[in-house]
Structures are given as structure tokens and as C-alpha cells.
Amino acid sequence: MHAIRLHAFGPAENLSYDTVSAPEPGPGQVRIAVAAAGVHVVDTALRRGMPGPYPLPELPTVPGREVAGVVDLVGADVDPSWAGKRVVAHFGAAPGGYAELAVADVARLHEIPENLDPAEAVAMIGTGRTTMGILQFAEIGPESVAVVTAAAGGIGTLLVQYLKANGATVIGLAGGPRKVARVAENGADIAVDYLLPDWPDRVRARLGDGGATLLFDAVGGETVRAAVDLLAKGGSHLIYGFAGRGPNDGAAPTLTDDELAERGITSQVVLGPPMLRLVGGDVRVLEDRAMAEAAAGRLRPAVHRFDLADAADAHRAIETRATMGKVVLIP
DSSP states (O other): OEEEEESSSSSGGGEEEEEOOOOOOOTTEEEEEEEEEEEOHHHHHHHHTOOSSSOOOOSSBOOOSEEEEEEEEEOTTSOGGGTTOEEEEEOTTOOOOSBSEEEEEGGGEEEOOTTOOHHHHHHIIIIIHHHHHHHTTOOOSTTOEEEETTTTBHHHHHHHHHHHHTTOEEEEEESSHHHHHHHHHTTOSEEEETTSTTHHHHHHHHHTTOOEEEEEESSOHHHHHHHHTTEEEEEEEEEOOOTTOOTTTTTOOSSOHHHHHHHTOEEEEOTTHHHHHTTTTOHHHHHHHHHHHHHTTSOOOOEEEEEGGGHHHHHHHHHTTOOOBEEEEEO
16 A cells, blocks of 8 residues: 655655555454545644654654544454444544555544545544634624634634634634635635734724624734734633744733733633543544534535645645645545
């Protein structure tokens, strides 16, 4: 079979399209004929040799932790009825997804809803579950006015859809005319190009005397410093990404504690442990919620597809912010 392997940490060019032996499922596992494999920004960091939520793998390694496809072989102690089913799985800490065949623990499987294709299912099992985790920290209704950064991205797309479905006014920020058009098509009430220097004034002109009640922050940096100023008294700043933060920004709130207190704004990092604490540490709860929203047609992920052999291009696109939606490799 073919798989993408990393033989040395470094640039995207280090990802090679190799012929390797097919994996065999062990007890409690199945083998999946992969139809779509998810690519995450964490994959690009690990490729460079930067550990984060997952430790650095032993090399060579097949990256990737999200796959969807059809079960083509079951291991010992697995119900044989899984064979032939369309499934999606997030592997957790174990890599191996960038391949034509991949092995997953049966406990991690979800059947793919009929209305989703494999690439969309991959988006929901990773990006979707993170979106569900973020939304635990927001009370949303007709009085909500939400600013969504990176609104053309995978999480941003789903946030805009969920917020609109629950009656909120949505301000979607994106970089460049093409992405702004996508955000508007997705339903945002105000779609703004944050690369234009006067974008905050444009938003204020549309909002009138009121301010935003929620800020969904995937990037940080100068864009969010301006977005925080759009928050009304009592607003909430939810931080779940760090793409635009400088080396000295870290995950720190944009405002000082005194400024936050004076304006009545709450600012918190909600990615990872905070969102898992609310579901007792069981990430499958969030996966189930994400798949249910997709099955009901309430959420529809945006997907940016690359051929499996072009994994290096996919990594470069993520690193240069040239993607819209969840990046997925198609064998």
C-alpha cells in the first residue's frame, strides 16, 4: 500500500510518498480502507520536531490521527458485523492516518451518517468535536452578537453555522476577498476582511451603538486586540487557537486583569483540558455531539481536499493560511 512517511523532522518536503507493508489489526482493532485522512495544524508542528499535545513520534512515522473509510478487516475479539461498515475514527495519540490502510481501536469508531461523505466525516470527528467543546462556554441566543475570527476555517465555518441556527448576530473575520465571500455565503451577518486597516470601523458602523457579546479567538495578535475593543461591557473572550500570536503573546488575554475587570469582560483559554473537564474527560461525548449535529443537517463542514501523494502541499497550505475549511487527504 501507499502511505506518507516522515523520515526526518523538518520542512514539508520531508514528507515522502512511500510503498509500505499493510498493517494488520490486533485484538480489539479493525483495519480501515481509508477514503479520507485529516490533516491538523498539530501535524505540521510534529513534522517540524515540535512536541505539543502529543509527544514526538519515533521515526520513520506515518502521520495523521483522523481517518474515514470502510472496515475491510476485523481483529480478534471484534464483532464481525463491523466489516463493511463506513466508519470514522480519531486515533488520539497514535499516528498512522496518512495511508491507504489504517488500524484503529474499535472503541474509537463511529458509523458515518448517510448524509456525510468520508471527508466531511473526518472534519466532524476532529474539527467538529473541538467546536462542540468550545461552544460549552458560550450562552447563545437572539441577543448574542458574536465575532468569529478565522471564520473561513474549519472551526470558524461550524461556529458561524451554529451561532446563526441559534439566533445570534454573527460577525465573521477572514483574510482576503475569497475567504470573506465564503464567510458571507456561510451565513454571517457581517463578513469582514481583517487585512483592511479600517475593518473595526466598518464593523462598528454596522453594529451601531451596541457591541459584541462574544469573541471566538482562534488567532490572537493584532487582529484580536482590535476585536476585543468591539466587546460590550460584560462580553466574553474565548481563546481556542494561537495562529496569529507573536512569540511573546502566548495564550495571555489581550487586556490586563484591571482592564478586564473595569470593562466586565471575561477572557479564558477553553482549548483542551478546560473543555474536557466539562464532559468528565470523555472526548467521545463531544464526538457524539458533533456527529449528531452533522447527521441532523444542522452543521455542514467545509473541506479542503488534497491527494494523499500531495501531503507536503497540504502542510504548506496550512502553514501559509491558504486553506478554507478542514484539510483532508484523499488516497
